[in-house]
């Protein structure tokens with residue numbers, strides 16, 4: 270039986286394509302049983318690589334079941350189709366952050382601060398539970414129509430057993446990956462997420478990537494140098510001061526997510542919002 274027929278039988282009607290990942294398709298559907306539209310991520314267990322199906326996908330599902338946070342995408346149900354395909358039914362967002370940046374070129378600093386503070390709150394929640402994401406990038410940050418952040422794609426996420434233990438799995442996208450991972454060294458996965466957050470914020474405020482990732486050796490050389498900002502982006506000094514430690518070459522000098530959350534740059538945005 271096809272995915273369409275099974276889902277139709279369960280009251281879902283596909284209305285649009287939303288995105289495509291490495292081993293999945295994401296579609297927008299109207300459900301009979303929920304109030305609003307849902308997104309359905311369809312994973313083909315047969316066509317996907319073995320380590321993805323046996324290791325990463327089960328981790329993604331365990332984590333999606335455990336998490337409950339305003340800024341993390343909510344999973345509603347899982348549907349198996351003939352043991353071959355898996356449909357992850359979740360709340361639908363309007364777009365991802367990369368699509369938004371393509372539309373607007375770059376996001377004004379106040380708005381970036383607001384969105385970034387939502388991401389920090391979600392990652393702080395995950396790190397407190399010893400869950401690391403390890404694939405934070407603009408495509409995996411969803412935005413609702415009300416500009417609420419929903420972090421998604423827990424395909425490389427992992428629940429760390431011993432928080433002092435280093436990870437060895439090379440995962441993620443080079444452009445958002447810290448130097449220690451590029452170099453194949455055992456790494457602190459929480460500091461990996463901090464680096465990726467730094468890249469995301471840089472992309473939001475400048476509309477461009479901080480490092481060219483076409484060649485890994487060159488990428489590693491660029492990561493060692495101080496950050497360069499495009500002149501026309503007009504990024505303010507306090508924002509640069511905030512971003513710099515997130516992209517520290519040496520992972521032990523990068524702040525923890527709790528320190529990021531408490532940083533005056535993020536707090537400033539909040540107090541202004543309360544006053545207005």
Ligand SMILES: Nc1ncnc2c1ncn2[C@@H]1O[C@H](COP(=O)(O)OP(=O)(O)O)[C@@H](O)[C@H]1O
Nearest residue numbers: 288289290291292295308360361362365408422
């Ligand atoms: N819940 C959702 N709402 C709206 N768009 C989504 C949703 N989930 C995923 N997408 C879109 O589909 C893309 C691929 O989904 P993702 O879960 O990241 O798959 P993959 O693990 O294959 O990268 C995302 O980058 C995003 O553009």
Ligand SMILES: [Mg+2]
Nearest residue numbers: 290408409422
């Ligand atoms: Mg993805």
